[in-house]
Amino acid sequence: MGLVSGLDWAVLVGTITFIVIYGAWKTRGAADMASYFRGDYSLRWPTIGLSIMATQASAITFLSTPGQAFEDGMRFVQFYFGLPLAMIVIAAVFVPIYHRLKVYTAYEYLEHRFDVRVRYLGALLFLLQRGLSAGITIYAPAIIMSTILGWPLQMTIVALGALVIVYTVVGGTAMVSETQKHQMVVMMGGLAVALGLILFRLPAGVTTVDAVRLAGALGRMNVVDFHLDVHSRYTFWSGITGGFFLAMAYFGTDQSQVGRYLSGRSVTESRLGLLFNGLFKVPMQFVILFIGVMVFVFYLFVRPPVFFNGALLARVAAGPHGPELATLERRFDDAFEAQRAAATAFAGASDQGRDAAGTELRSAAARAAAVRADAKALIKRAAPGTDTKDADYVFLSFVLRYVPSGLVGLLLAAILCASMSSTSSELAALGSTTTVDFFKRLRPRPSTPRQDLMASKLFTAGWGAIAIGFAGVAGLIDNLIQAVNILGSIFYGTLLGLFAVAFFVRRVSGTPVLIAAAVAQATVLVLFFTSEIGFLWYNVIGCGIVIALSSLLEWLRPTASAPA
Secondary structure, three states: OOOOOOHHHHHHHHHHHHHHHHHHHHHHOOHHHHHHHHHHHOHHHHHHHHHHHHOOOHHHHHHHHHHHHHHHHHHHHHOOOOHHHHHHHHHHHHHHHHHHOOOOOOHHHHHHHHOOOHHHHHOOOOHHHHHHHHHHHHHHHHHHHHHHHOOHHHHHHHHHHHHHHHHHHHEEEEEEEEHHHHHHHHHHHHHHHHHHHHHHOOOOOOHHOOOOOOOOHHOOOOOOOOOOOOOOOOOOHHHHHHHHHHHHHHHHHOOOHHHHHOOOOHHHHHHHHHHHHHHHHHHHHHHHHHHHHHHHHHHHHOOOOOOOOOHHHHHHHHHEEEEEHHHHHHHHHHHHHHHHHHHHHHHOOOOOOOHOOOOOOHHHEEEEEEEEHHHHHHHHHHHHOOOOOOOOHHHHHHHHHHHHHHHHHHHHHHHHHHHHHHHHHHHHHHHHHHHHHHHHHHHOOOOOOOHHHHHHHHHHHHHHHHHHHHHOHHHHHOOOHHHHHHHHHHHHHHHHHHHHHHHHHHOOHHHHHHHHHHHHHHHHHHHHHHHOOOOOOHHHHHHHHHHHHHHHHHOOOOOOOOOO
């Protein structure tokens, strides 16, 4: 606990405790499933908009996204380019239909439009991908607390998972939405503080413009890439097309998001909340990635660890491979000093001398990166089976080492607020979908409101336990922010295809769309395991197959007729 001061703990615990108590007080008295999952349709658009953004902004956003930018630059922001367009379509088409039908979950609409089989398939696809994703969002904050407290990671996962389960089961969707409004304010404050501190910590004489030029010289300011390459994960074209389809599926068919705006007091309130998210989401992600890039520039002048997972590095240093690691540390000292000198020369170079200075800078940075790669290889040999991917520790390492006391607590509160808001939304959505689309639908006799409420809480807790189990193996994943989006893309294309046919292809009936969805999902899984296609294209492919194949099958049916 020595990494965090008493003042930091006071800020951290006080912030989270206040938010939870306030949310519980504001949403007290949920007596049935309607108030538990939909908050009696009482939310205004600012709460809806902030809740939608907070649901996305998990601890992964604050840990993994800066690490992604540290290693790969700004190009990940292209992933979000299709999101504003998706918000307009969903606000215009999806929201009024959901509100008119007064559904608890999006998948109820599939039964209205097709039949119960399609409803079960849509709900099952959601449960699979969101249940696994919830495990990843629990794993991310466990990294923080494990590092701070020195607890074993698995024990920390169980403790944090249990805390979020209790928090979600007690309050339901209404409390989740109410608390997310305040959690989002804390997150935005944390982002502003983080960016200001990083820029303040740059060496005297290195301006923000110099920092951007340094990042650009080392390939980190790659905001937009117009090359058309289906094998590249992040380009303008994959973002504006695949990102559009992914955002359509996420916000239009994923119950963890649909549940946020289903609680709106009117169609207008829900629409404004979605458009608010479309307006601010891309700038927010840009800032978070830019923070990671500025951390990268900061570490051009201040020696970073040779490996950012400090606990694992210390373990290897204390073992039989310690002398070999010490040799690598000395090599890294020399490589870093050369890199710092090259960065200083580049920052002070004239326009005419910047090309030559940039060449020297890239050469020095490559030598430092090579030593880091050797250190990872040594750690892999010294501790077989451990995770040597340390990008998710980059921002946390900076916070714990270089942020003043008190502000550390604020930044940790922002990260944990993000985790609580995202995971609680996921668990509430998993519980509501299991209750409404399976428990109530398959139950032979009608259930009472009290039975529905109890089942909702039990299913929410059960999915929390499953998420904790998956979080235990999340350390095998390369980068958490990419993993969540890859996992979603595997299932979202098919799910979006079901809703796209339901909304826009009125002639198609249940059996053709069911067959088409099965083919689409199988195709995407084959592509995932056998091809190098960028994951954003899975959304386009899956959705396209469902629309095209279901239309063809309906046309080929000998007695095809429009559904009632």
